[in-house]
Amino acid sequence: MTDKREVPRSKAGAGRRDDPLGPNSEIGRKLKQYYSALVTDDVPERFEQLLSKLESVESGQEES
Amino acid sequence: MAAAEFKTGLLGAIPSLRAFAVSLSQNADKADDLVQETLMKAWDKQSSFEPGTNLKAWLFTILRNEFYSQMRKRGREVQDSDGIMTARLAIHPAQEGMLDLDDFRTALDQLPADQREAIILIGASGFSYEEAAEICECAVGTIKSRVSRARTRLHEILQIDGEAEFGPDPVATQVLGSNIP
Numbered sequence: 001m002t003d004k005r006e007v008p009r010s011k012a013g014a015g016r017r018d019d020p021l022g023p024n025s026e027i028g029r030k031l032k033q034y035y036s037a038l039v040t041d042d043v044p045e046r047f048e049q050l051l052s053k054l055e056s057v058e059s060g061q062e063e064s
Numbered sequence: 065m066a067a068a069e070f071k072t073g074l075l076g077a078i079p080s081l082r083a084f085a086v087s088l089s090q091n092a093d094k095a096d097d098l099v100q101e102t103l104m105k106a107w108d109k110q111s112s113f114e115p116g117t118n119l120k121a122w123l124f125t126i127l128r129n130e131f132y133s134q135m136r137k138r139g140r141e142v143q144d145s146d147g148i149m150t151a152r153l154a155i156h157p158a159q160e161g162m163l164d165l166d167d168f169r170t171a172l173d174q175l176p177a178d179q180r181e182a183i184i185l186i187g188a189s190g191f192s193y194e195e196a197a198e199i200c201e202c203a204v205g206t207i208k209s210r211v212s213r214a215r216t217r218l219h220e221i222l223q224i225d226g227e228a229e230f231g232p233d234p235v236a237t238q239v240l241g242s243n244i245p
Contacts, residue, residue: 020215021187027218028187030168035188037165038083047078050100051071054107058067 070110073119074103080120080189081127087184088131090173098134102127121191124199128181163222171221175214182210183218 021028081102085095105126106113113122172180178200185196186207197204218224 021183021211026163026224027215027222030163030165031172031183031187033165034168034172035083035087035184038086039079041079041082043078043082044096046096047099047103048075050103051074051107054104055067055071058107 067110070107070113074106074123077120077123078103081123084124084184084189085127085131087172087188088128088177088181098127098131101130105130118195121195121199124185124189124191125201128199163224167222168218171218174221175217179210179214179217182207183214186211 019025019028021031023029078099081099082095085098085102086092089095089098102123106123109126113119175183181200182196185191185199186193191199193204193207196207200207
């Protein structure tokens with residue numbers, strides 16, 4: 001599953017310098033720094049366990 | 065979409081969902097509960113997901129709805145009252161390119177929820193304005209104006225000068241830029 005979204009025009013080429021949250025913006029850089037620290041945080045195992053459980057319940061229903 | 069494929073998609077989205085949940089709820093424990101609720105809802109609604117569309121955006125929509133519905137249940141006021149917290153904040157003026165991440169986080173927490181989610185979706189989660197508008201169930205123009213107000217507010221709180229917000233000076237940027245192979 002990939003994010004197949006179109007690159008917004010403002011980010012492609014000419015408009016780049018005008019991107020108010022782009023790499024030239026202190027706010028933009030901090031936002032990305034803040035967010036990437038959250039995204040790279042270790043994921044607790046409970047989520048994978050939850051999905052496996054949901055999956056096994058579902059496949060059990062299909063078999064019966 | 066096969067259940068296994070869907071599951072893989074959900075697993076892959078968990079780090080982003082957690083980051084968005086923390087941004088919304090400003091609390092790590094609540095955030096993980098939100099993510100768990102989102103995953104269960106998503107699993108139940110699996111048949112309503114259209115394969116080929118953006119799974120991450122679909123999941124963010126579910127998470128956001130869950131967040132606001134929990135807030136309503138708790139009877140809490142979602143919106144921070146504009147300005148009150150800002151006045152109490154005493155953050156030193158940012159030196160160029162030296163803005164502290166903790167200061168930034170504190171400032172971000174002071175934004176009204178609608179502005180915070182908009183600037184996170186656009187500036188950090190990598191969504192387009194159109195996708196953010198769908199996630200927040202509002203007009204594209206509304207997202208644009210929220211992002212703009214959020215930027216202005218962050219500039220005020222962090223006392224970043226509009227013109228001085230560009231990190232290293234222009235010459236250094238040129239030199240750095242020219243060194244990229």
